[in-house]
Every structure is written in C-alpha cells, then in structure tokens.
Amino acid sequence: MEIILPNNKVLRGDLTPLVIKRTDLTAVPSTLECLIRVDNELNEFIQEGEIISLAEKDLKYRIIATSKQGDGIRTQGNPDYTLTKVIAILDSCHQIAFAKQKAIIKENTNFSTIYRACGATIGVSKDIKVRRFSCYIGSPPSFQIQQALQREAATIVWDGKQTIAFTRLRDLFEQPPKEILQQDCTQEFISGFVERHEIPAYYSNTENGDVITSTTKLGRGADFAMFADKQILNNLSTYLIQRKVWTTRLTPNINAGDIIEVEHKKYVIITATHLFSQFDAGSGSQLSRFWLGELSNMVNKTK
Template sequence: MELYFGENGDQRIRGDFIRRAVLRSDLVPIPLTLEAEIRAGTETAEHFEVGRSITTYDGDELEIIKSEFIQQARMQADDLAGYVRLIAILKPVVEVAFVKPRAVIKRGATLTEVYRACGATLRGIEGDFAVPRFACLAGEAHTYHIARALQEAGGVVRWRHGRLAFIPLPALFDQEPVDTIVNTASDDVESGFLERHDIPWFYSVDADGQFVYGNRGKPRAARFQPGVNEVTLRHMTGCLVLTKNTRLKYTQKIAAGDLIEVVGGEPLVAMTVATLFAPGADGDAPEQFTRVWLGRLEP
C-alpha cells in the first residue's frame, strides 16, 4: 500500500514504516476511511497530527481526525521512537462527519447542495438528484440524514476515480463484474428471520387522509413514515442485504459498489471493501489481503 504525506502529498511513507494500515471503502455518506499505525519519532509525528492529510496512491486525500503517538522504550539519539495510531476520512466530505451548532434545512435542493450545506467541498456528484426535504437539526449528525435521503431515493453513493456518484440500487447490478469468486470459497451470511424484522415495509397518509402503502409483498414489520409518496415508500424498503464475505488476494482494484461474479451463484455487489497492509515491520507476521462483504438486492 502506497501512502503519502506532506504539504503537497508528495512524500511517500516507506513500506517498512507502516506497521498496519486498513483502507476501507463503503457505500455510505463518508465512503472512504483509513486506519493506520505508522512508525515515527517525536519530531516526525507532527506530520500525522489531527488536521494533517494522507494521500493514497490513487490520489485520494484523507484528513486525519484522530491521532495518538505511542512511545516505545528504545531511543534514537534524543528522539523517542514509537508510532502514530491514526484515523483519517475522505477530505472533501470531512466536515460532514462533525456535529454542527446550526441546523441545515433544505427543500428541493440537489444532493450536491445538501453535501455543501453540511460543509463538504465536493465539485459535484454524478447522478445528482433533487432531495424533496432535508432537515438536520442543530446538534445532530449530518451523515444520518444524508443516509436517510439516499434511502428514500432508492440508491447509494460511492467513491470512484476521485468522484462521488449516486447510483440507484438496481443499477449496481447492471454493471460489468470486476472480479470473480467461487461460491464455495466464501462464507454465507443469511437469515430470513432477521430480515423480516430489520427491513420493514412503510406506509403513510396522503393529503386527502388516505393511506398510502409501500412494498407489502412479504410479511414484515410495518413502520409509519409521514409525508411521503408511494414511490418513496417502496424505495425505503429496498436495500442491500449482506449475503457473503470473502477474503481475496491483496488488491486495490475493487471498491464498494463494484459487481462481483459468483461462480455457481448470482452476482453480488461489494458493500464494503477493506484492504489490509501489514508488512511485519516490527517482527510480526506479515499480512496483506482484501476482505469483501457482498450483498444482494432486497427490493
């Protein structure tokens, strides 16, 4: 895994200085995160303080939101040797992660405008759409309300090639597969009992006081959602259900939202992709692999 630091993001962190790094890609409002432990001295640790940036090989800049310097016993001259344990998230959307003292209320704004109102610095969002209503009160997390707007629109956001894109859930399965796995070489995760309790169907009331129903095709728990139409109610039931997880050889070519062909089964979408790089810099056993959590569409 190639990581860079410095003012211009052009100073490479040597591989033997990385004790452990996990780059995680998700289909969530903040779609890219990094957890890492990097060897450093008391002087070089300042490059990995909160607010500094780390850049990936693909050019994605992540801002450090948590940093802890762990001192170790050995010393090099007057410099205490140790390592920095840090968490970083995608810089263009870093402000979205913070609770704000002011409310953000929008009506008919695009998803890009909603992100920007929450503090993001995105250039734009591919597949942008109008959010009928967005209300995040003071002291609440923006990410929850953005995720809610995405659910009502029947899609997810993904980060790919330096851009954020909105993709409807069915469109995820219309892509060309980027990789193939064998059905028997992965772990199955399935529970219809839990699905019926965790994925409810929704109903509402229209302006005339008549009930409006979402997807009632399966016996599930029911939830009331005020002020939405039938299309939105159906979108709210649709989701990706975790079906498999599999361990692949180390790769950074797969990201959340990619379609994976399953030999002997139906194609599945990568919901979360976590790439681990641990070269065994301090004498530990080296580990380098990619774990993928795969889901099917529950309409």
C-alpha cells in the same frame, strides 16, 4: 501502501506496520486506519486535523483521531518511536461528518447541491433529485444524507479517485462485474430471521387521513414515515442485504459499489477493505476483503 505527510515526506515502510483502506456506500465513502511509528520529528504531522495522503493516487485523508498504542518501540536501532493508531477520513467529504452550526433545509433539489451546502468539495459525476432534506443545528449531515438517499432507494458510490456518483440501488446491478468467481469460495450469511427484524415495512398517511403502506411481505416490523407517498414507502423498504464475505488477494482497484459475480449471480460490494501489514505486525500480509450484498426482495418494483 505509501503514506505521504503534510510536508510531502514519504513515510518509510517500517514506520507503517499496518494500513487499512476502507470504502463504503456511505456519505463519507472512504476511511484510512493505520499504525504509525512516531518520533519527535513526525509527531507534529500525526495530529488531529492534519492531512495525510496515499501515494498511489494522491488521495488526501484528514486525521480525525489518534491514540498511542505503546512506547519505546525500537525501529532500526532507535527506541524513541511511539506506535500510534490513526483514523482519517476522505478530506473532500470530511465536512459531512461534522455537526453543523446552522440548519440546512432543501426541497426539490439535487444531492450534489446538498453535498455542497454541507461543505463537501468532491466532484459529482451522476446526480439524483431529492424531494426533501433537513439537517438541524448540532447534527452531522452524514446521517440525514443516508436517510434522504434511502427515501430514493439510492446510494453513494466513490470512484476511488476524485468523484462520487449518486446511484439508484437497482442500477448498481446493471454494471459489468469487476471479478467473476466460477466457484463459490466466499463465506455465506443468510438469515430470514435477521432480515425480518432489520428490514421493516413502512406506512404513512395521506392528506385526507387515509393510511398507505409499502408493497411488502408479511411478518415484518413496521415503521411510520412522514411526508411519504407510495413510491417513497417502497423505496424505504428497498435495501442491500449482506449475503457473503469474500477474502482474496490484494485488489485495491475494487471498491464499494462494484459488482462481483459468484456462480453467475451478481452481488454488489457494500464494504471493501484493503489491508497492508508488515511481517513484524503479525502474519505480514496484503489482502482485500469484500462484504457482498443483494437487493432485498421485499418490494415488487421500484422505479
């Protein structure tokens, strides 16, 4: 995977022994983690706040952290390189991750409007109404956006290019699969114990003081949700639960939000990672790993 510096220079492959591109169903939907061999000439471009790009689709990432991993690494006879770990996030969404100096409060609006108010510039191909959103001074909007999405049983799906879609969790399973596995070659993870602890039931109260609850199974924890009707309570109890991990050949066109069908059952990708490593960085491999999930069956029906 080629990395382009702010001066439009393409880094040589031997200077990037490890590159990992990650996509998630989160407010900042893609991150880039890499090891770069940096000398005095490159040092000014590998700094926090600088923009690096992936040549494959001209995707721009903003560096948010760097750390030196070692000194005096010899590359092509030059011992003056410093191995530097770089973490970068999708530039068009980077403002979502930073604490705000003023409060952002919206009611009865769209998620795209909230994204714009929080500083994101990425395009939106599909939108959802949100009843209430609040991000107070000193808080990063990313967490509050995830909370607002959960109240609508929805998530964010990045197309791997320049747009995102706000999508209901149930709608994810209506799309055709990107890959079909006739035989299950995944690692499986199933724990009713963990599910009962991590996915609570929710309750709230009406204006006249009556207590209302989500339609959930018994034997769960319980959390209070403010300003919630029955539908929101059910939405809060609708989750994607990780069930499988699939490691396969490099398939960078598959990302979080896509569907993998395993033995005639659909799973949505919660997290996707694509790894490129040189032989001197370990085994020297190119592979993709996907964390697959299914919808929680706690709620009988969510519109």
